[in-house]
Structures are given as C-alpha cells and as structure tokens.
Amino acid sequence: MQKNYYQPEAETMSVEDIKKIQNEKFIKQFKHVYDNVKYYRDLLDKNGVKFEDIKSIDDISKLPFLSKDDLREAYPYGMLATDLKNCVRIHSTSGTTGKRVVAFYTQEDIDLWEDCCARAIVAAGGTKDDVVQVCYGYGLFTGGSGLHGGSHKLGSLTLPMSSGNTKRQIQFMMDLGSTILCCTPSYAAYIGETLKEQGYKPEDNKLKAGIFGAEPWTEEMRRDIEKSLGIKAYDIYGLTESSGPGVAFECEEQSGMHINEDHFYAEIIDPDTGEVLPEGSKGELVFTSLDKEAFPLIRYRTRDITVLTREKCSCGRTFIKMMKPMGRSDDMMIIRGVNVFPSQIEAVLLNKGYAPNYQIVVDRVNNTDTFDILVEMLPEDFSDTPKTITKKEKKLQSAMKEMLGINPAIRLVAPKSIARSEGKAVRVIDKRKKMGINI
Amino acid sequence: MAIKQLSIFVENREGTLVTVTDAIAKAGVDIRAMSVADTNDFGIFRLIVTDIDKAKQSLDDAGAFVSITEVVAVALEDKPGALAKVVKILADNNINIEYMYAFITVSKQFAYVVLRVADNDETEKILTENGIQLVTEADMEKL
Numbered sequence: 319m320q321k322n323y324y325q326p327e328a329e330t331m332s333v334e335d336i337k338k339i340q341n342e343k344f345i346k347q348f349k350h351v352y353d354n355v356k357y358y359r360d361l362l363d364k365n366g367v368k369f370e371d372i373k374s375i376d377d378i379s380k381l382p383f384l385s386k387d388d389l390r391e392a393y394p395y396g397m398l399a400t401d402l403k404n405c406v407r408i409h410s411t412s413g414t415t416g417k418r419v420v421a422f423y424t425q426e427d428i429d430l431w432e433d434c435c436a437r438a439i440v441a442a443g444g445t446k447d448d449v450v451q452v453c454y455g456y457g458l459f460t461g462g463s464g465l466h467g468g469s470h471k472l473g474s475l476t477l478p479m480s481s482g483n484t485k486r487q488i489q490f491m492m493d494l495g496s497t498i499l500c501c502t503p504s505y506a507a508y509i510g511e512t513l514k515e516q517g518y519k520p521e522d523n524k525l526k527a528g529i530f531g532a533e534p535w536t537e538e539m540r541r542d543i544e545k546s547l548g549i550k551a552y553d554i555y556g557l558t559e560s561s562g563p564g565v566a567f568e569c570e571e572q573s574g575m576h577i578n579e580d581h582f583y584a585e586i587i588d589p590d591t592g593e594v595l596p597e598g599s600k601g602e603l604v605f606t607s608l609d610k611e612a613f614p615l616i617r618y619r620t621r622d623i624t625v626l627t628r629e630k631c632s633c634g635r636t637f638i639k640m641m642k643p644m645g646r647s648d649d650m651m652i653i654r655g656v657n658v659f660p661s662q663i664e665a666v667l668l669n670k671g672y673a674p675n676y677q678i679v680v681d682r683v684n685n686t687d688t689f690d691i692l693v694e695m696l697p698e699d700f701s702d703t704p705k706t707i708t709k710k711e712k713k714l715q716s717a718m719k720e721m722l723g724i725n726p727a728i729r730l731v732a733p734k735s736i737a738r739s740e741g742k743a744v745r746v747i748d749k750r751k752k753m754g755i756n757i
Numbered sequence: 758m759a760i761k762q763l764s765i766f767v768e769n770r771e772g773t774l775v776t777v778t779d780a781i782a783k784a785g786v787d788i789r790a791m792s793v794a795d796t797n798d799f800g801i802f803r804l805i806v807t808d809i810d811k812a813k814q815s816l817d818d819a820g821a822f823v824s825i826t827e828v829v830a831v832a833l834e835d836k837p838g839a840l841a842k843v844v845k846i847l848a849d850n851n852i853n854i855e856y857m858y859a860f861i862t863v864s865k866q867f868a869y870v871v872l873r874v875a876d877n878d879e880t881e882k883i884l885t886e887n888g889i890q891l892v893t894e895a896d897m898e899k900l
Contacts, residue, residue, distance in 0.1 A: 702764035702803060702826040702873065703855065704796045729798050732766050732822035 321634050322570075324440040324472065325433065328580045329635045333628065336579050336636060337375075343608035344375040344583060351614050354399040357392045358616070375583065379594050383587075383604065384618045389419045389559065398422055400612050410458040411558045411657065421558050422612035428467065430609065434556075434564030434578045435468025441569045441576075441633070442527040442552040444498050446473030449524075451496035453505060454532065455481040455655075460562025461532050465500040468564065474498070481505065484512050495524040502655045503535035503543060503551070507685035510546030520548030529554050531563050533655045534643065534750075539685065540572075553642060559618055560605050566640050571632050574639035581608050584638065585617070586626050589647035600625050602647045603640065621648045651748065653680055654687045656724045660745050663691060666721050670714060672696065677736050678726075681749040688727070691718065695730040759827040759877040760894050761809045765802040766822040769795070777802060777821055784808070784815035789900060790871055792858035803858070805830070805871060807898055828873050829880050830892035835861065835868040843870065846887045852880055862900050869900075 323329045331339075351358050352369055362368070365382040372380065389397060398405075404424050411419045423431070439450065450469040454461030462480055469476040477496060479487055487509060490496065499506060506528050513523065525547050531554035540551045555575050556563035565582055566575035577584050585594050586601040595601045603620045607613075622643040631639065651658045664674045675694035680687060699710055711728040719725045736744075767773045781788060781804075790805040806812045809825065816823045833839035840859070847854060855873040862869070869892060874880045881891055 697822075697824075700764075700766055700822065700824050702762065702794075702801060702824065704794050704799070704801055707799070708796060731768060731799075734820070735768070735822070 322440045322443060323635070324437040328578075329437060329576075329637065331580075331636060333636055339580055340583050340608060341375045343580075344378070344606065345372075347606070347608050347610070347614055348372055348616060350611075351399055351616055355397060357388070357396045361388070378583070378585070378606065378617065381617050383592065384615055386419060386559075386619075386621075393418070394420050397613060397615075399610075399614050400424060405612050408458075409460045409463065409558050409562060419559060421561070423561070424611040427561065427610055427612050430581055431464060431561040431564060432467030432471045434561070434567075434581060435464045436471040437468075437578065438529055438552070438554050438564055438567030439465070439468050439472055439474070439498065441567055441635075442498060442529050442550070443570075444469075444472060444474060444527070448472075448474040448497045449477065449495055450474045450498045450500065451477040451479055451487070451491055453479045453481055453487055453499070453501040453509075454563075460556070460558050461500075461502075461655075464556070464562040464564055465529065469498075469500075484509060488513060488516065491523060491525070492518075497524050497526050499525055499528040499547070499549070501528075501530060502532050503530040503539055504533060504654065504682075504685050504687065506530050506543045506547065506551070507539065510543060511684065514546065520546060523548065525549045527552060529567075531555060533652045542685070555640065555643075557620060559613075559615060559620075560607060561610070565605070569631065569633035569635060573631075574627065574641050576631070576633075576635045576637035576639055577626075579637045581610075582606065583608055584626060584640065586624070587619075589621075589623070597626055597628060597638075600644065603643075619647075621646050621650060623647055649746070651678070651680060651746065653689050654724050656722065658689075658722055658724070662721050663718065666714070666717050667693060670717055672714075675733075675736055677744060678746045679749070680747070687750070689724065690727045690729060692729050692731050692736060694733045694736055697733055699730070700732075758829075758881050758891055758893055760805065760830050760871075760892065760897055762826045762828045762871065762873075763804045763806060763809060763812060763816070764824045764826055765804070765816065767800045767802050769798055769800060774802070776819055777816065780815045780819035780821060781806065781812050784811045786812040786815075789862075789897060790858060790860035790869070792856070792871075794856065805860075805897065826873070827877055828871050829877050829884070830869060830871050830897070831884060832867045832869055832890045832892050832896075835865055839868065840870060843884070843889055846883065846889065847872075847874075847880065850883045852876070852883065 361382055405422045406425050407423045409421050452465045456462030466478055528549050528551045543551050552568040553575055554563045554567045556565040566577040568575050583606040585604040587594055587604050589602040603622045603624050605618050606616050623645045624643050625641045626638050628638045649660055667674050677692040679690040707730050711730055715728045765777050787807040788804055792803045794801045852874055857872045859870045
C-alpha cells in the first residue's frame with residue numbers, strides 16, 4: 319500500500335528521535351510558561367515546585383496538573399503566555415458564559431495546528447487533488463477552522479460548508495464532487511440517510527473518505543457510515559484547550575489515533591491518585607503542549623479515559639496511538655457534539671426557581687442524540703389545565719438552550735416522582751452506553 | 758355555591774391510571790363525572806366525586822399529584838337545546854368557557870354540565886338570573 323504522509327520526517331521518525339525532540343521542546347516550553355504566566359508560577363509555588371527542579375521531561379511528574387477549573391479561573395488572559403498583540407485569533411469551548419474557556423493563537427500556533435489537521439487529511443488518503451467538504455461548525459468551535467486550515471495547507475479544494483442545511487450539503491457534494499467529508503459522525507450518518515431517501519446509492523457520490531470527530535461513536539456506527547456513504551471513515555481527536563482537532567488522528571489501520579508527538583506529550587494517569595501509569599494502562603489522558611506560543615498547557619487533564627500504545631503500526635508512523643476515549647473521569651456528557659455538564663442544568667433550574675430535582679435522559683435514535691430533561695414541577699404550577707405546564711416547559715427550554723447551546727426536550731413531572739436510588743437521585747440516564755457507545 | 762373538582766396529574770405511561778383509580782376505590786368514594794385533558798407527555802384527570810376530602814387524602818397517600826379547583830355545575834333538562842341555551846347565555850355575557858364536560862345519572866330528568874370559567878361567582882349570578890338551576894356540593898352527594 320502506498321504510504322500517505324504529510325510530514326514524513328516527523329511522522330515516521332525513530333522513537334529515540336521523538337523522545338529527544340520532546341525533551342528539547344519541553345524544556346523550552348516549560349521555561350516559556352514559567353517566564354510568562356504568573357498563574358502558573360503561583361501554581362508551582364503552591365505545590366512547592368521550583369523552576370530548578372525541572373531539568374528534563376523525565377521530571378514532568380513533579381509538576382502539578384492543570385484542569386479546566388484553572389482555565390476558567392484564569393479567564394480571560396491569565397494563561398496567556400505571549401503579548402496579546404502577537405495573537406491573531408481565539409477559539410472557545412461550548413458552555414455557559416461563566417464557564418467558557420478561551421484559547422488564544424499566534425500565527426505560528428495556527429500554522430502548527432493546521433499542519434496537524436493536514437496530517438489527518440493525508441492519512442485519510444487526501445491529496446491536493448481532493449475536494450474537502452468541511453461541515454463542522456465554523457466560528458468559536460474549533461472543528462470547522464481546523465480542518466479548513468488543514469485542507470488549505472494541503473492545497474485541496476476546500477468547501478467551507480459549516481454545519482446544517484443538509485439539502486445544500488448534498489447539492490454541493492454531488493455537483494462539485496466532494497471526495498473527503500469532515501463532520502461529526504452523527505451528521506455523517508444523517509447525510510447518508512438523507513442521500514438514501516433522495517434515491518442515491520452509495521456509489522453515486524465521489525466521496526472516498528470521511529474524517530469524523532468531536533463526539534463519541536462506535537465501531538458499529540463507523541461500519542454503518544462507511545456502507546451508507548461508500549467511504550472509509552477515520553477518527554480524529556482534539557480539544558479546544560490543545561488547539562482543536564488534530565491532536566491525534568487515525569491512519570488506514572483504523573486501530574487508534576496517532577498522537578502528534580512532536581507537538582504534544584501524552585501521559586496516562588490514575589484519575590483518583592494522579593499517579594502516572596505505564597503504557598498500556600487504562601486511565602485519564604493528560605497533555606502537555608510542546609511548542610505553543612499563546613496558550614501552552616503543561617499537564618492538562620483532558621478527563622478522557624483511554625489507553626496509549628506504542629505497538630508498531632502498519633502505516634509506518636511511529637507516533638504513539640491512543641484508543642477511542644472510553645469514557646470520562648468527570649460528569650461531562652457530549653450531546654450532539656456539544657459538551658454538557660449536569661451542573662449547568664442545575665444552575666438554570668435554580669435560577670428559574672425550581673428545586674434541583676431533575677433527570678437527564680440521553681439516547682441515540684437513528685444516529686442522532688435525543689436529549690430530555692425531566693424536571694419536578696412546583697406544586698403551584700399545577701392546576702387543572704395542561705397549558706400552564708406546557709408554557710412553563712417552553713420557558714425552561716429556552717433558558718436551557720441559552721445556557722447549553724442545544725435544545726433539550728423539557729418534561730415537567732409530578733413532585734417527588736423522579737426515581738431516587740438509596741436516597742440519591744439518579745441524575746443522568748445515558749442509554750447510549752447500553753449501545754456500546756463510549757461516552 | 759361552586760363545587761370542587763379534583764385534578765390529578767398523570768404521566769403518559771403504563772399503570773399511572775391504575776394507581777389513581779385504585780386510590781379512589783380504596784377511599785370508598787364514587788366518581789360522579791370525569792374528563793381528561795391530555796398532551797403528548799401527560800394528562801390531567803378531572804373528577805367530580807362524592808367525597809372530595811376522602812378521595813384527596815387517599816390520592817395523596819398513594820403519591821398522586823392532586824390539586825383542587827372550583828367549578829360551576831348546572832342541572833339541565835335532558836332534552837335537545839338545553840345546553841345550547843346555557844352556552845348562549847354565557848356568550849351573551851362575555852363569559853369564556855375554558856372547558857366543560859357533562860354527565861347524566863340514573864334519573865332521566867336531568868343532565869349535568871360542569872363548567873370551568875374564570876369567575877365562578879359572576880357566572881353563577883348570570884346563570885341564576887336566567888333561570889338555570891345550579892348544583893351545589895350538597896346536591897352532588899345526593900345524586
């Protein structure tokens with residue numbers, strides 16, 4: 319098989335070279351953060367770590383972790399490691415105004431990020447002759463910009479479709495002969511179904527590959543999408559805090575995602591003790607950026623549970639592989655590609671005068687997430703007609719939409735009717751888990 | 758004058774009506790009239806019963822979610838045009854009917870209509886002035 323690399327000198331370097339480069343870059347990155355981020359210096363002081371204690375990357379386990387809470391606390395500029403005038407862009411995580419994380423980028427940061435995305439597109443068989451249809455959302459979300467930039471770097475024809483308007487997506491796909499599709503897996507499945515409804519067969523489109531990420535999906539879903547679109551489907555991983563998609567990407571072996579180790583150092587830790595676990599252990603993924611200018615992060619806890627393996631890969635890449643995330647070490651849910659925390663839902667309920675008695679029910683029907691919130695109504699909300707209740711439900715729904723960015727179905731239920739097990743309410747029922755989807 | 762109606766919240770799933778009707782049966786209370794308002798997710802079960810306090814206690818004990826609303830009840834001659842007459846009187850006096858339901862008893866002389874309106878006193882006054890016979894709580898127990 320022909321080998322597809324975008325930057326072969328990096329992607330296939332020897333493991334010794336990877337370790338050497340990581341060490342060199344880490345020392346520089348650590349100094350850069352130490353010199354420029356007061357928040358980080360204070361964090362080291364608090365943890366009794368001195369700058370001199372860190373002589374090489376082998377000392378990394380002496381350093382404290384960074385969490386999303388740190389980034390929120392430091393909002394907006396506290397983690398910025400360069401002068402704001404050197405920055406050219408921001409991106410931000412989904413979530414509430416109070417809970418957003420804003421990441422900054424210099425032009426160099428964007429370049430490296432787009433390189434990572436270009437590697438992913440090439441690993442999926444992309445070349446400059448391809449037509450890359452990007453239907454991840456554009457805007458604050460990193461998905462659209464990341465793959466868009468990667469496609470540009472490669473010189474492919476880029477279709478900046480953004481998400482939604484499926485009819486137009488299909489029209490452009492058919493008329494302009496898109497060959498690579500980039501979106502969330504559930505949207506890819508939806509496009510597949512819509513094509514079928516419109517009477518198209520999988521061989522009628524020119525697609526050959528898809529790069530799908532930003533939400534959990536199963537192998538079964540992968541096969542479904544591959545069949546319905548007549549393509550090979552590749553996974554991609556990333557988070558806003560670490561630039562965006564492209565931290566890790568899948569090759570033709572489809573057996574885990576290669577982490578771009580020349581830009582990121584990955585560790586697996588025990589989420590309870592923080593202890594670093596040996597390769598092959600299941601635990602929480604922790605990232606250290608190695609050459610970021612504006613928003614470098616040292617030992618950032620992703621909360622994603624996975625396994626790392628350096629087993630030889632038939633694609634020839636030497637970068638360590640991470641498995642599809644198998645869950646979370648916190649209570650975050652990913653619903654329709656959007657991060658949702660139960661605490662956000664609780665905040666809306668309290669704000670609207672409800673008791674925090676609720677239950678979140680998430681399911682996946684026809685490859686699309688359903689999202690219901692059951693809320694115990696206030697006794698005074700109930701009289702003898704349904705309209706007071708449905709009015710209240712609508713009000714609560716728009717408040718939730720404002721907070722979460724997606725629309726849940728609200729169902730007001732009788733007081734004390736939400737099941738409590740051992741006195742403690744079951745807050746989240748995620749039926750997708752039963753279907754083998756790692757949430 | 759107005760009479761009391763039980764409104765019971767019932768989720769649209771199997772067995773909820775069983776809980777409700779069982780509780781009323783256990784209280785030894787008769788159901789005189791009934792109507793249901795429903796949406797996709799829930800229904801509201803409205804009842805006129807012979808002993809509302811007993812029924813409410815039993816429903817509360819069974820964990821049902823109940824509220825009490827006052828409604829107007831009228832007795833009409835059981836013949837064509839009787840309801841039309843009442844509705845016209847209310848319309849002429851700008852009184853909106855939010856919902857209504859009817860019931861009959863073993864006696865064929867009268868049909869009974871339960872009316873939900875915004876202002877019970879005003880409605881009762883107008884109906885009485887127009888010669889419509891109202892039904893009281895005491896009347897209900899005898900039916």
